Amino acid sequence: MKAGEGKVRLLVGKVGLDGHDRGAKIIARALRDAGFEVIYTGLHQTPEMVVATALQEDVDGIGLSILSGAHNTIFPKITRLLREQGGADIVVFGGGIVPDEDVPGLLQAGVRAIFTPGTTTRQVIDWVMAEVKPRRRG
Amino acid sequence: MKKGGGKAATVRRATRRDWEERTLKEVLARRPERLPAFTTVSGAPVERLYTFEDLEGWDPVEKLGFPGDPPYTRGVHPTMYRGRLWTMRQFAGFGSAEDTNRRFRYLLEHGQTGLSTAFDLPTLMGRDSDDPMAEGEVGREGVAIDTLADMEALFRDIPLGRVSTSMTINAPAAVLLAMYLAVAERQGVPLESLEGTLQNDILKEYIAQKEWIFPPAPSLRIITDLIAFCTARVPKWNTISISGYHIREAGSTAVQELAFTLADGIGYVQAGIDAGLEVDAFTPRLSFFFNAHNDFFEEIAKLRAARRMWAAIMRERFGAADPRAWRLRTHVQTAGCSLTAQQPHNNVVRVTLQALAAVLGGTQSLHTNALDETLALPTEDSARLALRTQQILAEESGVANTIDPLAGSYFVESLTDRMEEEAWDYIRRIDAMGGIVKAIEQGFPQREIAEASYRYQRQVDEGEKTVVGVNRYTEGDAAKIPLLRIGPEVERAQVEGLGRVRATRDAARHARALRDLQATARSRDNLMPAILGAVKAHASVGEICDALRPIFGVYREGTVPL
Incomplete structure (x- = not known):
């Protein structure tokens, strides 16, 4: 972790109607404990709300937890909205109940990584450290 | 047997302390x-020996009693599974009402x-299939129900007078019950x-699953x-299934x-009394729903302690006179959160042990999870295997032949007592906050659960708690198993069906029914007749909830403790 203004800011979010926030809260807390600045959206966000918050809070990465099976709808919508609204360089990653065969499509839609059940918080932290850099600001 | 001399006398007098000194050290x-x-999996200490x-x-008369007698530690029925096996009740629902109706009939046939x-x-969130928030979610985690037409399709050719039906629905429960009653009438x-x-x-x-309106x-x-309404009109209906399942799934101990x-x-119970209901009239129809997690004895002890505590709560705290009000009847589901995507066939073994704990704990009904449920809703084959697991327990293992076989076990009774004490401790703290609603508003149970869930995840990540196939005995690639896929066509068809209902229903009757509902909501009259009226006028779940939202307000979660 770089200190000071180089600190990576992350948005952890729950999108859609899915209320299962155990995983999202664990990841948010683990990332915070690892030294990142973490904002947690709370539940029942729309893709539009997540993107607006991400841009307003000037985050470098967005981690989304989806356990409802709506990942094929929600992830691509978020990456599209980010591209349209000047956030194309915000790294989007996700986790939840995502069958293996859905992962390539999501990666193609611009999601950088999908963490499936059994992933440790350490693996997510290491990945974020390696892949999410402070965006060029200003 | 040889008569012992001095040595045998020493053995008879031996205490644990002696054994520790003489043998163990x-x-x-x-x-x-x-x-x-x-x-335990919850982090509670387990001693070497009990x-x-x-x-x-410890007084067995006070702590245990007899089956069917208070405090019901040994079970709520005098004959338990010798009289009747537990109800095998597999949770099912996906796609359209027609899809789920087929699965229902398949399970009944088996x-x-x-x-x-x-x-x-x-x-579950009181929204229609064409609501923007519903995009991508229609029919995925359960069956999509918008109007009475869907409910009729769901129970087509299933005689409602001869099956018992559990409905996992919470915030809009009154609407779905009204639909069920309307189908029964027809x-x-x-x-x-x-x-x-009804759940x-x-x-x-508010505490755990977060599906509120x-x-x-x-x-x-x-x-x-x-x-x-049910007490007067649908007297055999269990009006609430008070659920620990989701609390546990959210990561609680x-x-x-x-x-x-x-x-x-x-x-x-307090809300019912405050609303003017007679305690003995409605509390016998409250039922419970617990989780069966991995730690075998802890789960058994939990169910036994729950029965004993509820009997005390109903008799002593609320002064209920009807013994039916003292009995904690429960459904149990094996722990979804304990299943692993890695080596999914291992889940069958986990489920078997969890189901065994539920049975030894004296459950009244049971859902066994399917091996693929951590990845998707179960396929027909995996759902059948889950049901067969219960049938093997019930009819081959012999565990249903005698009542509460673990009673008197030094360990099980010690654990039951300790869990009871610790749970009373929490209840006293919640009482001191002014009751459970106040505790929820302060985020107390939510915070306790978040702490426990984070602690457990750390233990798994550090390898302090073993999860076979995940942090020990791992294999490279995940085994490929066939999964149930719900295609986007389900959502399209559901939205079209809803459109047809909207286009063909009697618009004036529909508008009148929703106005009546709003007027009732503003009054103090019972809402159920007005909800039934709206349902029969083909108002949708979303429309009914939307009519109530401006009057009742919507819930927003406060700052979420991480």
Whole structure:
């Protein structure tokens, strides 16, 4: 972790109607404990709300937890909205109940990584450290 | 047997202390135990050995009683599974009402004895399939129900007078019950004969599952209206299934599950009394729903402690006179959160052990998870295997042949007592906060659960707690198993169907019914007749909830403790 203004800011979010926030809260807390600045959206966000918050809070990465099976709808919508609204360089990653065969499509839609059940918080932290850099600001 | 001399006399007098000095010490010095301390999956300490000394002063008459007698530690029925096996009730629901109707009939054909309906997220949240928030979620985690037409399709060719139906629905529970009653009326089944259970437990939604619509006060008003209606008109219906299942799935410990569930139960009984209901009239129809997690004895002890505590709560705290009100009847589901995507066939073994714990704990009905449920809703084959697991337990293992076989075990009784004490401790803290609603508003149970869930995840990440196939005995690639896929066509068809209902229903009748509903909501009259009227006028779940939202307000979670 770089200190000071180089600190990576992350948005952890729950999108859609899915209320299962155990995983999202664990990841948010683990990332915070690892030294990142973490904002947690709370539940029942729309893709539009997540993107607006991400841009307003000037985050470098967005981690989304989806356990409802709506990942094929929600992830691509978020990456599209980010591209349209000047956030194309915000790294989007996700986790939840995502069958293996859905992962390539999501990666193609611009999601950088999908963490499936059994992933440790350490693996997510290491990945974020390696892949999410402070965006060029200003 | 040889008559012992001095030596035998010493053995008879031996205490644990003697044994530790004489036998154990030397062995431990040579070879330490596998771990410095042993704990349950919840992190509760487990001693090396439990003996009669742990039960000193323990009175079996007071602590256990007999089956069917208070305090019901040994079970709520005098004959338990010798009289009748538990109800095998597999939760099912996906796609359209027609898809789920086929699965229901498949399960009934294979020997299932009760139905259990899973609704999709939009339905659970009181939203229609064409609501923008529902995009991508229609029919995925359960069946999509918008209007009465869907409910009719869901129960087509299933005689509602002869099955008992459980419906897992909370915030809009009154609407779905009204639809079920309307279908029963059309089938010509008298409401008095209907049997089933509504989950209808909004408090645990605020605590754990987070599928809410209205704030606590109006939510409790809807619930007490529903209870009053059912007490008078649908007397065999279990009006609330007070649920620890989701609390546990959110990461609580076993004791937290026990404590917060009973605290929710206290909240509902108090709400009913405050609404003017007679305690003995409605509380016998409250039922419970617990989780069966991996730690075998902890789960058994939890269920035994729950029964004993509820009997005390109903008799002593609420002064209920009807013994039916003292009995904690429960459904159990094996722990979804314990299943692993890695080596999914291992899940069959986990489920078997969890189901065994539920049975030894004296459950009244049981859902066994399918091996693929951590990845998707179960396929027909995996659902059948899950049901067969129960049938093998019930009819081959012999565990159903005698009642509460673990009673008197030094360990099980010590654990039951300790969990009870710790749960009372939580309940006292919640009482001191002013009750469960106040505790929820302060985020107390939510915070306790978040702490426990984070602690457990750390233990798994550090390898302190083993998860076979995940942090030990791992294999490279995940085994490929066939999964149930729900295609986007389900959502399209559902939205079209809803459109057809909207286009063809009697618009004036529909508008009138929703106006009546709003007027009732503003008054103090019972909401159920107005909801039934709206449902019969083909108002959708979303429309009915939308009519109530401006009057009741919507719930917003406060700052979420991480």
